[in-house]
Amino acid sequence: MRRLPWRALGILTVAALLQTAWVPLFFPDPGRPNLVLLVVAAMAFLGPLEEGVWWAFGGGVLLDLFSGGPFGGSVLALLGVAGLAHGLSRPVFRGRLAMPALAAMAGTALAEGIRGILLAVLQYPVDLRGALGQIILPGALWNGLAMLVLYPALRALRPPPDRPVWWSG
Amino acid sequence: MRPGGRGGSLWLVLGLTIALLFLHELGWLQPLEAILTVPLTPIQRLVADLGRRAVEGIEFLREVRDLQGEVQRLRAQVEALETENLRLQELAAENAELKGLLGLVRENPQRTFVAARVIGYETDPYLRALILDVGTRQGVREGMPVVTRGAVLVGRIAAAEHTRSRVRLLTDAGSMVGALLQGTRAMGVVVGRPDGFLLLDLVAPEEAIVPDDVVLTSGVGGQIPRALVIGRVAQVLPVSEPFRQALVRPAVDPRRLTAVLVLTGFPGMETPETP
Numbered sequence: 038m039r040r041l042p043w044r045a046l047g048i049l050t051v052a053a054l055l056q057t058a059w060v061p062l063f064f065p066d067p068g069r070p071n072l073v074l075l076v077v078a079a080m081a082f083l084g085p086l087e088e089g090v091w092w093a094f095g096g097g098v099l100l101d102l103f104s105g106g107p108f109g110g111s112v113l114a115l116l117g118v119a120g121l122a123h124g125l126s127r128p129v130f131r132g133r134l135a136m137p138a139l140a141a142m143a144g145t146a147l148a149e150g151i152r153g154i155l156l157a158v159l160q161y162p163v164d165l166r167g168a169l170g171q172i173i174l175p176g177a178l179w180n181g182l183a184m185l186v187l188y189p190a191l192r193a194l195r196p197p198p199d200r201p202v203w204w205s206g
Numbered sequence: 207m208r209p210g211g212r213g214g215s216l217w218l219v220l221g222l223t224i225a226l227l228f229l230h231e232l233g234w235l236q237p238l239e240a241i242l243t244v245p246l247t248p249i250q251r252l253v254a255d256l257g258r259r260a261v262e263g264i265e266f267l268r269e270v271r272d273l274q275g276e277v278q279r280l281r282a283q284v285e286a287l288e289t290e291n292l293r294l295q296e297l298a299a300e301n302a303e304l305k306g307l308l309g310l311v312r313e314n315p316q317r318t319f320v321a322a323r324v325i326g327y328e329t330d331p332y333l334r335a336l337i338l339d340v341g342t343r344q345g346v347r348e349g350m351p352v353v354t355r356g357a358v359l360v361g362r363i364a365a366a367e368h369t370r371s372r373v374r375l376l377t378d379a380g381s382m383v384g385a386l387l388q389g390t391r392a393m394g395v396v397v398g399r400p401d402g403f404l405l406l407d408l409v410a411p412e413e414a415i416v417p418d419d420v421v422l423t424s425g426v427g428g429q430i431p432r433a434l435v436i437g438r439v440a441q442v443l444p445v446s447e448p449f450r451q452a453l454v455r456p457a458v459d460p461r462r463l464t465a466v467l468v469l470t471g472f473p474g475m476e477t478p479e480t481p
Binding site: 053056057058060061062065066067068069071073100103104110111149152153156161162163164167168171172176 | 325326327328329330331332333335337379380400401402461
């Protein structure tokens, strides 16, 4: 029987709440760190891809729920982040900071690219050229810096791999 | 018991004591007392001083203990007062904001409002939106304008759920509002930009745009009342299109908003069609 994902839900809920209520207050435009993206990138970087996918799903749903944005957009963007972060992951890099920060930066670029394309497909006026300078690059820089600071804590938050975990069935 | 034993000693001491009392009262013991008290006085003083110091020490320790308790109590009181002070400062700021909103309501009796609190922000960096704690239950509907004190337009309701709603801010790229320049009376539309500024567009080439001019809502379309403040002209852009353009700095920073008013009714308002 699968264990319920209370811990992951708790972490993602706190991150999504902070993201929607506090982060915009402390980080003026352009760009700001995305706590949920950082959690998803770190978890996908540290664990198996299936685990990262579930983190991305939960994080995306919560983010859209709290922010009232187009539902599903964040899930799609974070699924890309999880795939990319896991693809960049190697056991030798998991104890270091540079590669997770790089994964966060690349993940941000991918996620915001996915969001932009999705919004453009939904007939929303998106200036993709302007988005590069005003959304994607500042966001990637913020998330890279934030990952350097938060990665040790996120690593400690991940459930120990030797225990049975809820996504492993 | 043997005669002259313990019972005899008792009577002897008792008798001697009574005798000494009488002798003292008669003054006969005074010389003896004077001689004996000479060496006793400094000892007594020393002991008394020691005792007094001991008492003082005990009192000091008691005071220290009391003061420690007092310090702790005062610290707790200071912390409570600081917390209270911060709360009052917050309440004062909130009060000022609500007074501003109340003033807006009083100045416009022909309009109906629903007061709302900002409970969240859009997390998608392409979108600019606020989340309010009022929804269809309070009469909020899609398309209704959202204002703050000073009759400043914040945005329009993009989606209303039962208990909350989403405000599309003026700075959102999908936002478009009819605009009027207060100084030159030129008309145009204001469109959101991702950099936090607004673009004043579709101003006829023969019309003038003056920097720092106030940009108001034109009321065209009937979904937003006339003369709500949008912002000020920050920069007039070079003419490269059939129409004139300018950058407009919004009158309000949405991140600083804690409470807003949803304009649920005003003269000439077009009721949004409900599916």
